[in-house]
Amino acid sequence: MAEDDVDFVVAAYRDDGDWSVMELPPSLGEDFAGLSESLRRFPSEVGVLGMVSVKDDFFVIVRRSGTQVRVLLSDNTAALDYPLAADVAEVLDAPDPEDDDTVEPIGDLDILSDLGLASVELSLLCEDDDLYPDEVLLDIAQRLGFREQMETIVG
Numbered sequence: 001m002a003e004d005d006v007d008f009v010v011a012a013y014r015d016d017g018d019w020s021v022m023e024l025p026p027s028l029g030e031d032f033a034g035l036s037e038s039l040r041r042f043p044s045e046v047g048v049l050g051m052v053s054v055k056d057d058f059f060v061i062v063r064r065s066g067t068q069v070r071v072l073l074s075d076n077t078a079a080l081d082y083p084l085a086a087d088v089a090e091v092l093d094a095p096d097p098e099d100d101d102t103v104e105p106i107g108d109l110d111i112l113s114d115l116g117l118a119s120v121e122l123s124l125l126c127e128d129d130d131l132y133p134d135e136v137l138l139d140i141a142q143r144l145g146f147r148e149q150m151e152t153i154v155g
Helices: 026-030 032-039 076-080 083-091 119-127 133-144 147-154
Strands: 006-015 018-023 048-054 058-065 068-073
Touching: 006 026, 006 032, 006 133, 006 147, 018 147, 026 032, 026 048, 026 083, 032 048, 032 058, 032 083, 048 083, 048 133, 058 083, 058 133, 068 076, 068 083, 076 083, 119 133, 133 147
Parallel strands: none
Antiparallel strands: 006 018, 006 048, 048 058, 058 068
16 A cells, blocks of 8 residues: 555544544554554553544544544455555454445444544444545544644644
8 A cells, every 4th residue: 555545634622621633654654563653652541543544445533542442344345445444454353354245334433422523423424425535534533623723633
């Protein structure tokens, strides 16, 4: 996978009640272990969120709080073609996808429920064929309260 396949990688964290969003190196969009480790440095009352959009194809949300790591992959079949998705699928101990599998999210659909985004809503966003991954992540950022900061970074 080429670095230009990664649309963006951001970290969002809340400290003293306010969200901050930081751009991370695109290379972290290719390496789950590196992404997870990079999130460790951010302070957060609710756990830091790592958000990755890859080639208008899929997205990953990682939520790290201390040693606890939760993850969601928007498209199980992306594991066939992208190292980050394959890493996430392996961490989740998901079965290897087949070419003809139905596209579905895998991982923790409750990853944002305590922040106000229910698993049903997140599942519907993942399955909406009319939305690109970056649009879904911006929608999520809107619902959580940091869309403006994220738009400044991702355009």
